[in-house]
Amino acid sequence: MSQPLRHVFYIDVLRCLAALAVVAIHVLGPLRELYNTIPLHQWLAAVEINALTRWAVPVFIMISGALLLQEQRPFHLHHYLTRRVVKVVIPFLAWSVIYALIGGYSEQNGSFASVITIIQNANSKPTWYHLWFFYDFIPLYFVIPFLVPLIHKLGHERIKLLLVGWFLLTLINWLNIETPLRVNIVLYSGYLFFGWYLAEHTPTHKRWLIWGGLLAIIANLLGSWYWSTLKDSYSSFFMGYKTLNTVLIAGMIFILCKQYSEQLPSTYKAVIAHVARYSLGIYLLHPIILIPIRDLNNGVYDWFGHNVLAIPLLTCIVFILSYYATRLLAAWKVTRWLVP
Incomplete structure (x- = not known):
């Protein structure tokens, strides 16, 4: 039988941060498309927060790689x-x-x-916007059992070469250069490798990954504004989950959490570890909490004066309500399986 997944505190921190960032992305979602409709400073606040949080989904995949690719016991199909x-x-x-x-x-x-009709179209379009993630995430579960023995046979140097190749592929994808390897299963599988590698090794040039992440954040902030002015509408060029800038930012977040999470006070650790248990449930459930906010169009954001304040506050409110709703479902045997 497979061994239990190893519990590491910085993984809990990553889960909480990623879930919070996803909620922020969806809180500000309607505002991104309002270029030239709302004041520029209000629109920029939303787009720049969006640019700062796009690492969330990749980090969720990296967490799966960090946990599942370290498995070394014999594989049992039924159990898996x-x-x-x-x-x-x-x-x-x-x-x-x-x-x-x-x-x-x-x-x-x-x-x-x-x-x-919505269910019939679900083969090509998720029934709700955030469920697209599972269309790419679930296939990775059928890749992982083949990656585990591969990792232990490749050796450290070949794994680094594989990661360098994947970095180049994400750059190629970002630049929209055609290649047969530009498919989701390959690009997202790279995040599995990346998460495992950062969890199992301390990169020799860790500071360069951090500097690369910081430069990518600056590129996201400035590039998103500049590209949008060129198009005269919102541009997602710098926002792709399968692009080099997002890879660098996700790697930086992972490394920083791994290095500094243990320095948090023990009280905070207990709270974070508890909330992290419900991160997937929060991801699944939070759009329901967001429905009344989105139905009010821009009115609810105006309550707080400026989007710099409105988006973080609404994100925290939605996150907390989603946590308690998830916890309530998890406490009842009939609904516990909905929020694993």
Whole structure:
């Protein structure tokens, strides 16, 4: 039987930060498309916070790589499918139906027929915007068992070469250069390797990864504003999850959490470790909390005066409410499986 996943505190920190960043991305989501509709300073606040948080999804994948690729015991298919794959697939399917119901009946002329249409289209379009992640994440579970023995046979130097090749591939993808390797399963699998490597090794040139991440953040902040002015609309050129700048920022966040998390006071550690248990549930559930905020259009943001204040405060409110809702579901045996 496979050994239990190793518990490391900095992984808890990463889970909490990534979940918080995802909530922020979705809180500010409607504001990104309001270029030339709201004052420039209000729009820039939203876009720059967006630029600062795009590492969240890659870090979730890196966490999976850090935990699952360290497995060295014999592989047992039944155990892996029931304890790993099914625990993600079943909640994903259930929440897809839940959000299809919400989407189908939230329209003015909502009906069960609308729900069925949304479900029928789910093969190519998620029933709610945040569920796209599982379309790319679930296939990685079928890659991981093959990566584990590969890692232990390649050797340290070949693994570094593989990572360098993946870095180059993310740059190629960012520059939109055509190659057969520009497919999600390859690009996201690289994050698995990257997370495992940073968890198991302290990079020789760690400071260069940190400096690279900081420069990538600056490029995101300035580039997003500049590219949008060129297009006269919101530009996501610097926001891709499969681009070199995002790789560098995600790597920097991972390294910094690994290095400094243990310095947090023990009281904070207990709270973070507790909240981290519900991070996936928070990810799955938080768009429901966001529905009334989005229904108010821009009004709710105006309550706080400026988006620099509104987005962080709304993010914290939605995160806290999502945590308590997730905890409530987890406490009831009938619904516990919805928030693994």
